[in-house]
Amino acid sequence: MPPQAQEFLSQLNAAIPLEGYLVVGAIMFAIGAWGALIRRNAVVVFMCIELMINAVNLSLVAFADYLPDAGGAGVGYAVLVIAVAAAEVAVGLAIALAVYRSRKTVNVDEVNLMKG
């Protein structure tokens, strides 16, 4: 195998720096925030919030794997975050269902029941 090819292969096998995961998480968080800001449908807003939660989870697990003093606690926090997100989606969809039953829409800019 020529040395250039070997070097290329070793470059392909090199470890990803921590910043790579963090930047992917940050971009995913920004996309989720954009969707939560611009979409009208409440269910899609929930999906975008789930995306943001997942981006944070990705950062937590990346820290747990890369920082030597973290002791893997980030994975434990990620499990707790997943549980909170599951609770949130259950209650949120129940509220969306109740709103749909009374207003016949789940568009967040038409539901103004609590507007002063």
Next chain:
Amino acid sequence: MIVAFVFLASMTLICSLGVVLSRSVVHSALFMSGAFLGVAGFFVMLNAPALAAFQVLIYVGAVTVVILFGIMFTQRPQVRRFRTIMNRQIWPGLLAAIGVGAFLAYVLSVQNWGSTAPGNGLRDVANLGEVLLGVGGAPPIFGLLFEVISILLLVAVIAAIVVSRRKTGEGVDRGVEE
């Protein structure tokens, strides 16, 4: 590693954009499960295979199905133009999101994280269980957090039932009445 990272990153980010920009709500839900699968792949790369299994079971399985049920119950067939799915904040929202993303990415990349190296994570499920219960050198607060989370899940399930329950005499059951 780089090939897997680029593949997973593009899958995650493209699916996230698909959630925001697709015109059909069902397509949004399917794109969302794709993004969750990408994050699960990242968890495998980050030495957390048990968490990747949780991610696939809870997010790709349960949350996607619950959201699809929510879509089934709450959507009317409607004209799906971009004008109708977005509200008027699309360009200010894009500006704010780009600002947030650029700020986070910049801060996270210029920060000096000290000596970082992959492979510090806990691969074993037994170690993950010890962390979750706060024993064996893990922060002991996790024991309390574990209990609080279980109470929270119970309360959330009861709240979901109570909130979405039809009051007696309110509304009609379409399958029966019509």
